[in-house]
Amino acid sequence: MKRIGLLAGSLRAESYARKVARNLGLMGPNTVMVEPISLAHLPLWHDQLSGREQATCQAFKAQIKRLDGFCIVTPEINRGIPGCLKNALDIASVSDDGNLWQGKPALIASVSTGKLGGMSANQQLKQLALVLGMQVIQPSEIYLSDVEQLFAKHDLLTDAQTVTFLKLAMTRLVAAVQGAEPALTFDFGPDDVQLQRQGQTIGQATFDWSTGLLVITGVTIEPDFAHQGLAGQLMLKLIVMARLFELSIVAGCGYSQAFFKQHPAIAQRLCLH
Ligand SMILES: Cc1cc2nc3c(=O)[nH]c(=O)nc-3n(C[C@H](O)[C@H](O)[C@H](O)COP(=O)(O)O)c2cc1C
Structure with missing residues (x-):
């Protein structure tokens, strides 16, 4: 079974980016597995990591290697992507098997509590995805503004327009990963x-x-x-x-x-x- 990784560029406990990534995970069919990817434990990458830090990076790379596609949701912090997300992308770009993002389909979305939906961060992330050889899924312009208003009484996305738009992107990601549209x-x-x-x-x-x-x-x-x-x-x-x-x-x-x-x-x- 193909696997899709859910990546959110925030370490905040109540991160909206993570909530959106989890909702994207629900929008796929049961024929693909979705797997949340944690960034919280990753060290800041450099070339003198301790043995334990290297082991953490190796485990992360092994996880990225076995995944077939990604939903990457970034917040915008000071008009850019957060450091934790850039760090994670950098870590898995170098391995014994080369760049582990290469050729993998990615749905890219940004969130913001402001009015511009994290557009600058989104553009940066797409540029990085290109450099890393990822296949960016259409629609490639997913900017979720006023994100805190899009949820129901719990963490499910209920804003109908947003859900329809995200489902379209998720359907295309699944089709790219498994080679066919889902039946159910x-x-x-x-x-x-x-x-x-x-x-x-x-x-x-x-x-x-x-x-x-x-x-x-x-x-x-x-x-x-x-x-x-x-x-x-x-x-x-x-x-x-x-x-x-x-x-x-x-x-x-x-x-x-x-x-x-x-x-x-x-x-x-x-x-x-
Ligand atoms: C230091 C800081 C800088 C921010 N800069 C931006 C920004 O440049 N653009 C923007 O749209 N929102 C900005 N925000 C608001 C974030 O979009 C908002 O806090 C968002 O909820 C963070 O994502 P998260 O909920 O996934 O952690 C900023 C927030 C903080 C704390």
Whole structure:
């Protein structure tokens, strides 16, 4: 299965860039894996790193090497990209296998609490992506201004225009990574996720998101599409959501309880007991 890395150029606990990157992770199909990439532990790169720092860089490079594409979301700080993001790009640009970004598709977006959407940082990042040989996905101009206003009561993006725009970019990234458009897609609302095939809604899961908890309150599939494993696809999506947003799951409906009974290893890791 192909893998997409989610990179956010901020170390802030409540970073909007990270929240947007996590939302992009939810917008893909279940046929690609999404993997958050942490930058917090990386040393500032130079040529006299300690053994431990070198090991940290090697582990980071190994992670970048096994990823097939990236969503990179940058904030703008003093009209440029933050140092943590530049440092990470630099570290993985040199390895025994060469530049590890080379040839990989990348969705590039910028965020800002201001009105210009981090446009300068975005231009810088695209220039860097070009230097590093990444394949920048269209639309290549994703500037999210007033970013703090785009979320629902929790960290899901709910601004319809923004979601539509980001989904288009994510669909293109997935197509570039796996060579085909996804057959099943997902549409998140503040309290539900819909499963779609060729634009038709064929199933739905409802949830409550309170602090640190994702309570699954229902999973339904349209009768014509029953017995094809599609409810499991909705569950998989909710599991990805719990992982990305660091939520514990509460199986609050019959189907989710039965699902976790069948998958005790997942239940043990993610469910509140
Ligand atoms: C020191 C500093 C400089 C900033 N400079 C800019 C800037 O040049 N352009 C801009 O649009 N926003 C700027 N901002 C606002 C950031 O866009 C905002 O703080 C954003 O939420 C940071 O991203 P994060 O939430 O992912 O950490 C700046 C913020 C700080 C603290």
